[in-house]
Amino acid sequence: MDAAALTQKFSRTQSLKSIDMPTFAVANDELAEVVRYLRDNQGFDLLADLCGVDWPNRSPRFGVVLHLLSTTNKEYVRLHAACDNDAVPSVSSIHPGANWHEREAYDMFGITFTGHPDPRRILMWESYPYHPLRKEFPLAGIEVPLPAADVAAVTGQKVEPAPMMGGPFVSHGGHMSGAEPQALDQSWNEEKPKA
Amino acid sequence: MKTTKEISLGDIAARSEELRGENMTLNMGPSHPATHGVLRLSLELDGDKVIKCDPVIGYLHRGDEKIAENMTYNQFVPYTDRLDYLAPLANNVAYAIAVERLAGLKMPERCEAIRVACCEMARISSHLLGIGVYAMDTGAWTVFMYTFNEREKLYTLFEELTGARFTTSYTRIGGLTRDLPEGWLQRVETFCDGVLKTIDEVDRLLTRNGIFLERTEGIAPISKELALSYGLTGPNLRASGIPFDLRKDKPYSGYEKYEFDIPVGTKGDCFDRYLVRMEEIRQSVRILRQVIKTMPGGAWYAEDAKKIFLPPKAKIMTKMEELIQNFMLVTEGPQIPAGEVYFEAENPKGSLGFYIVSNGGGVPYRLRIRGPSFVSLSILPAIVPGNFLTDVASILGSLDFVMGECDR
Numbered sequence: 359m360d361a362a363a364l365t366q367k368f369s370r371t372q373s374l375k376s377i378d379m380p381t382f383a384v385a386n387d388e389l390a391e392v393v394r395y396l397r398d399n400q401g402f403d404l405l406a407d408l409c410g411v412d413w414p415n416r417s418p419r420f421g422v423v424l425h426l427l428s429t430t431n432k433e434y435v436r437l438h439a440a441c442d443n444d445a446v447p448s449v450s451s452i453h454p455g456a457n458w459h460e461r462e463a464y465d466m467f468g469i470t471f472t473g474h475p476d477p478r479r480i481l482m483w484e485s486y487p488y489h490p491l492r493k494e495f496p497l498a499g500i501e502v503p504l505p506a507a508d509v510a511a512v513t514g515q516k517v518e519p520a521p522m523m524g525g526p527f528v529s530h531g532g533h534m535s536g537a538e539p540q541a542l543d544q545s546w547n548e549e550k551p552k553a
Numbered sequence: 554m555k556t557t558k559e560i561s562l563g564d565i566a567a568r569s570e571e572l573r574g575e576n577m578t579l580n581m582g583p584s585h586p587a588t589h590g591v592l593r594l595s596l597e598l599d600g601d602k603v604i605k606c607d608p609v610i611g612y613l614h615r616g617d618e619k620i621a622e623n624m625t626y627n628q629f630v631p632y633t634d635r636l637d638y639l640a641p642l643a644n645n646v647a648y649a650i651a652v653e654r655l656a657g658l659k660m661p662e663r664c665e666a667i668r669v670a671c672c673e674m675a676r677i678s679s680h681l682l683g684i685g686v687y688a689m690d691t692g693a694w695t696v697f698m699y700t701f702n703e704r705e706k707l708y709t710l711f712e713e714l715t716g717a718r719f720t721t722s723y724t725r726i727g728g729l730t731r732d733l734p735e736g737w738l739q740r741v742e743t744f745c746d747g748v749l750k751t752i753d754e755v756d757r758l759l760t761r762n763g764i765f766l767e768r769t770e771g772i773a774p775i776s777k778e779l780a781l782s783y784g785l786t787g788p789n790l791r792a793s794g795i796p797f798d799l800r801k802d803k804p805y806s807g808y809e810k811y812e813f814d815i816p817v818g819t820k821g822d823c824f825d826r827y828l829v830r831m832e833e834i835r836q837s838v839r840i841l842r843q844v845i846k847t848m849p850g851g852a853w854y855a856e857d858a859k860k861i862f863l864p865p866k867a868k869i870m871t872k873m874e875e876l877i878q879n880f881m882l883v884t885e886g887p888q889i890p891a892g893e894v895y896f897e898a899e900n901p902k903g904s905l906g907f908y909i910v911s912n913g914g915g916v917p918y919r920l921r922i923r924g925p926s927f928v929s930l931s932i933l934p935a936i937v938p939g940n941f942l943t944d945v946a947s948i949l950g951s952l953d954f955v956m957g958e959c960d961r
Contacts, residue, residue: 378654378894393559395577407906407923423894423908429781429795432802434780436895455784458931466618481611481960490619497623 359433360400368392379434386418390447390473393424397452403424405449406457410467414493418442420469424449438507445472465490473484487503576604579942583612587946590956592930606937606945608635608930613960615676618954621920625886626652626726627861629920634720636924639682640901642674642711645724645896650805652726652905655894656878658857660847664728665807670741670844671714671723672806672898673837677748678707679953680788680830680837687950688759691768694754703751704743713737727861738845745838750851752834759827769823772938773948774891776821783932786925789952792829793821797865799899811843823951830953860886867908886915902926902953903943922961926954 365371370385371392384392396402402426411421424437448471450456453499461480462473468489471477478484482505483505485518498519504510505517584592591612595952597605617636621629633648634641646668653660660668682878685700693913708718713734715721723730759765775785790797798815800808815932818825854862863882864875897906910919929952937948 376656377892381810381893395592401783404786406786406904407895407908407921409908409921409923411910411919425906425923426906429797429802435897436893453784454782454935455928455931458927481614490616495619497619 359428359431359435364392364396364400367395374438376436378411379436381436381438383438383440386439386441386444386446389422389424389437390449390452392437393426393449396426396435401428401430404429405453405455405459406434408449408456408463410463410469410491412467412491412493416440418444420467422446422463422469441469445470447472448474450474465489468492572830573599581945582678582812583609586631586772587949589686589949589954592856592949592956592959594933594937594945596909596937596942596945601941601943603840603938603940603945604758608933610927610930610956613956613961615961617961618920621917623895623916625915626917627882627887627915630725631720634722635898636922636956636961637679637902637905637926637955638719638938639955640679641719642715642719642723643675643679643900644905645722646672647900647905648895648907649724650898651894651896651909652889654896655892655909655911656726656857656861656889658727660728660806660855661852662807662849664853664855666844666848667733667853668724668806669808669811670841672900673840673844674707674710674741676837676901677834677841678704680834681707681748683901683953684755684827684830686761687953688755688765690950691765691944693759693765694761696758697938699751699754699758703744703748706747710744712739713740713771713823725756725854725858725862727858732853733848738848741841742845745841752831752958756831760831766824767946768944769827770834771820772823772944773951774820774822774939775932775936779932779935780821783935784928785903785932786928787899787901788829788833788896789826789903790930791815792818792825794819798898799904805896810847811840813837813840814905825946826951826953828856838856869893882915888915890915897923900925902955902958903929905958915952922958924958924961926941926956926959927961929954930959 361373361380364382365373368388370388372383374383400485406425406427408424411423413419413421418440419442420440422439422521423465424443425433446469448460453472458480460474461476461478463469464471464477466489467480467482479486485505487502488500501519502517504515577598579596579598580593581596582588583591588594593609595607595609596603618631620632630645630648633644636644681700681704685697711721712718714737715730775793777794780790780795794817795814796817801815813836816829818829828888835935868875869879880909889911891911893910895906895908897904905925906923908921911918912918937945940948
C-alpha cells in the first residue's frame with residue numbers, strides 16, 4: 359500500500375489513525391475515482407465490504423465505509439466517506455459486487471448512490487417507509503401496513519412492533535403460562551397481597 | 554430442370570424467431586427445495602432458457618445488526634450462531650476475534666488451537682452438508698445419506714464440547730466457554746479416520762458419475778475477473794483459479810503453524826466448485842490431525858479476560874469486588890475501547906467479516922456483518938442467464954449459500 363502516492367494524487371484524501379489497516383477519509387465526490395485508482399494502480403482488486411454508519415449528531419450525518427482487499431499483496435485498506443442525503447457516487451461500475459451492498463446501505467440508512475444501476479431496497483420490501491438502521495428507529499419496529507395490500511384487505515392485519523416485555527423477542531405479550539419462568543419478570547412490579 | 558433454391562440457415566433461424574412465444578416469469582422460491590431456505594429467484598424464461606434472473610432476498614431478515622447495537626458484546630455471541638447456522642462454531646470464532654482485536658486481547662496458544670479445531674470441524678460439517686444437498690439437487694440421493702451420517706457424528710462431538718448440537722455459542726470474547734472434555738481429542742481423531750472413508754465413498758459415487766458430470770461440468774463458469782469483481786470469497790473464489798485463502802494469506806488464531814494446501818480450480822464451473830469443497834474437507838482433516846498432535850497445555854482464556862468474563866459464582870456470593878464486577882458486566886457489558894476494526898475469517902462459505910465501530914463502553918455503536926452468502930448470491934444475475942431452468946438448481950447448489958447469513 360503506497361499511502362503517499364494516494365494522498366498525493368487525491369489531495370483531499372486524509373490518512374486517519376487506525377488499529378488494524380491503512381485508513382483514509384476520502385472526499386465524497388472523489389470516492390469512485392479513488393476506488394478506481396486503488397484497483398488499477400495499487401492492486402486492490404476485491405471489494406470486501408461497503409456499509410453505512412449513522413452519526414445523528416454529526417454533519418454530514420452518514421458515513422460510508424469501504425473495505426478493499428488486495429488478493430495479490432494480501433492487504434486491506436479502509437475508506438471513509440461522509441454524506442447527508444446528498445448522494446455518494448456509486449462504485450458498482452468499478453466493482454459490480456458493490457451493487458447489493460449499496461442497495462443495502464440505501465435500504466437501511468437511506469443513503470443514495472448516484473449512478474447506481476438498480477436503486478431498490480433489498481432486505482425490506484419495496485413499499486417499506488423507514489430506514490431501520492438509523493439511530494432513531496426503535497428496536498421493536500414501527501407498525502406499518504402489510505406489503506401485500508390484498509392480504510391486508512382480507513385479514514385486516516398489519517406489521518406490528520415486537521413485544522418487548524420480558525426480553526426483546528417474546529413472541530406474544532399478554533398472559534403467559536407459569537411454565538415459562540422468563541416471562542414472569544413483570545411480576546416484580548406487581549403488588550401482591552401478603553400471605 | 555428443377556432448380557434448387559438455397560435456404561440460408563439464417564433464414565430458418567429468423568423464422569423460428571417469429572414463432573417465439575412470450576417470455577414467462579417464474580418465481581422460484583421462497584419455498585423451493587433447491588433454494589436452500591427462503592431465497593426467491595424471479596426468473597424470466599424463454600422456453601426452458603433463463604434470460605433474466607433477479608434474486609429477491611430478505612425473507613429471513615431479523616435485523617441482527619440493529620439487535621447488536623442494543624446489547625452488550627457478550628450478549629451478541631449467540632446471535633452469531635444464527636448467521637451461517639451450518640457452521641456456528643466458525644462464526645463464534647470470527648466474532649470473538651474481531652472484538653478481541655478491538656480490545657487488544659491476545660489469546661493463549663491453547664485457546665487458539667482449540668479455536669482452529671472448532672473452525673475446521675465447522676468447515677467439514679458445512680461442506681458435508683453442502684456436497685450432500687448439492688448432489689441431491691442434481692438427482693443423487695445417496696450422497697446426502699452418507700454425508701449426513703458423518704455430520705451426525707460431528708454433532709455428537711459438538712454436543713460434548715459445547716452442550717449444544719446446533720447453536721453452539723462456544724467461544725467467549727477473551728477465550729472459550731470451557732476447556733476440552735476428557736478424551737474428546739481422541740474421539741475427534743476417530744472421527745477423522747471415518748470421514749476420510751466417507752469422502753472416498755462420495756468421491757466414487759460422484760466425481761466420475763455421468764449424470765453428475767452432465768449436470769455440473771461447464772455449467773455457469775465464473776472467470777477470475779468476474780469472481781474478483783463481484784467480491785466472491787472462499788471456495789467459490791478458489792474454484793475460479795485464485796489461490797486466496799485468509800488462513801494462509803492473513804493468518805489468524807495461529808493458522809500459520811499448520812501445514813495444509815489450498816485446492817484451486819481452473820474453470821470455475823459448478824464441477825470445480827464441488828471438487829474444491831471435496832479437497833477442502835481432506836485438508837481440514839489434515840489440519841485437525843496436526844491440532845490434535847500439537848495441542849498445547851495452559852490456559853484457555855486470555856490473561857485480561859477477567860474484565861470480560863463473569864467471575865465464578867462462589868466468589869460473587871462471598872466477595873464484594875466480584876459482586877460489583879458481576880453487576881457491572883451484566884448491566885453495562887465489558888468495557889471495550891473506542892475505535893473501529895474490520896476482521897474477516899475464512900469461514901466455510903467464504904470470508905465472514907465483522908466491522909465494529911465502538912465509542913467505548915459495553916455496547917457496539919455499529920456492528921456490520923459481511924456475510925459471504927450475500928456476496929455469493931449477488932453474482933446470480935451475471936451467471937444464471939443463458940442456462941436452462943434445470944441448471945439453476947445446480948448453480949445454487951454449487952455456490953453453497955445459507956440464507957441466515959445472507960439476510961442477517
